[in-house]
Amino acid sequence: MQGRHGHLSREQKQLALRLHGKGWRLVDIAKEISCSAPLVGIMARTGRHLDARPFGWEPRQGCLTIDEREQILLGINRGDTFTAIAEQLGRAVSTVSREVKRGGGRCGYSAWRGHERARDKARRPKPFKLASGRLLEEVASRLEQLWSPEEIAARLRLDHADDPEMRVSHETIYQSLFVQGRGELRRELARCLRSGRAARKPRGTTDGRGRIPGMIMLSERPAEADDRAVPGHWEGDLILGEGSRSAIGTLVERSTRMTLLLHLPDGKSAEQVEAAMRAAISKLPSSLIRTITWDQGAEMSKHAAFTIATGIPIYFCDPHSPWQRGSNENTNGLLRQYLPKGTDLSVVSREELDAIQDSLNGRPRKTLGYLTPSEKLAEFLAPTA
CATH class of the missing domain: 3.30.420.10 (Ribonuclease H-like superfamily/Ribonuclease H)
Incomplete structure (x- = not known):
């Protein structure tokens, strides 16, 4: 966001310094943080005392970092495919694709705004959907019928197509079962999840059965x-x-x-x-x-x-x-x-x-x-x- 009186905010300055240190052109930095190139030049000459850590916030483990978002932006500017960018980051292609889509697509993506959006979301977590109520009752009932979380989530979308409050992802159901302190699903419902199947016999083994006539x-x-x-x-x-x-x-x-x-x-x-x-x-x-x-x-x-x-x-x-x-x-x-x-x-x-x-x-x-x-x-x- 912009600082007072139209000046760059501390976060914008921090990001601009990082990009300048990585060799970005002033015009590209200006486009990324939504200001003029001359202003970036002044900031680059006078703002080196600033801490280069963006926002004073680091995402939790497994989430995209500001460095990775910058690499995504660089890849987009080079015309790289999402697959190529993902390989460079060691991330799934879907992770890169979702990040860019959330950020406005290839033409509108901004590493700074993407990181700011992630920070704001982390600070304002959504209420847990399976805390109580009719949705919880329906999920619990179907778990007791031995349905899998994926079956439950998909069927809720079919049965309650016009009611978003009666839909939940299978990941949320798994979390409610296995993440301590979240939701009210009874602990014994976890036993309803499908267990792994025993390993099959190697294909090359024999069991001594005789051949059935006339097969x-x-x-x-x-x-x-x-x-x-x-x-x-x-x-x-x-x-x-x-x-x-x-x-x-x-x-x-x-x-x-x-x-x-x-x-x-x-x-x-x-x-x-x-x-x-x-x-x-x-x-x-x-x-x-x-x-x-x-x-x-x-x-x-x-x-x-x-x-x-x-x-x-x-x-x-x-x-x-x-x-x-x-x-x-x-x-x-x-x-x-x-x-x-x-x-x-x-x-x-x-x-x-x-x-x-x-x-x-x-x-x-x-x-x-x-x-x-x-x-x-x-x-x-x-x-x-």
Whole structure:
């Protein structure tokens, strides 16, 4: 800002001295601090006694410094790209891009004004958005439903598009959970965050499984299943319980991420899995069940009987290639929030599975634009309803 009677403020003088010491031309310094070049020349000759630290303020660690802002300005004046400037600073390109955009773009950017703006913002922090109120209640409720902070934030934008007070970033939700003293979210809600998945087996290892007769490999699956544009192509798997003695089957539709859970209270033999699959798909319209993709587990040794009875082909992934069933693998990770590893799955009732299934199908997915699988399925069915 300007000093009294139109003179340069102490901050402007400090910045001008810094730039002059770095070899900037007087005319460029004058443009940067919004004054005349002769005035800069006078200040440069008479103001060397001033402390060169700008504003008497330094940003907290990780934030842009005045030196970095000056380098951004120099890069802009040279015509450098944001990528080149970011590489020189050792910063992310997005950091440089946001800084310049906030500062008026390439034509209007000022290092001095950018640093002054950052200082003022640091001195006037915004009130913490999740301190209390209806937004807090809704975030807490969805965390208790095992939604991730990113899912919550995105869904709030959809559900409250006309109410800015009911929107919050996922970073703020994480802060409210993990930064001491901020917000009122109960500490136990942190347990609702998704835990990391156990490391997969190296791709080169073997598990001694025998080859299943009559398999049709994934490479022969219809091409329409690959782009997910047509619903009806499912991926299946088992998740195992304590000691691998119990299991639950999962079927996930590739386009909508709709999930069906197979109840296997009496074991995971091929006969029991085949019967559970037939029961699950019997509730679906024929247009929604075209193919199933599974891995080469022994539970699929009755695949031919299933196909003969239902007319639905089963395609098999390559050995140790769970990424070929990506939708199913992701859903299994979500399912582990409800049924952690080590759970005895044989005692989980059909009613409990139905409740978990409904929860999964009512949970927004990033890959669906934060619609839920149920909403996405309704979109597909609407034209034919």
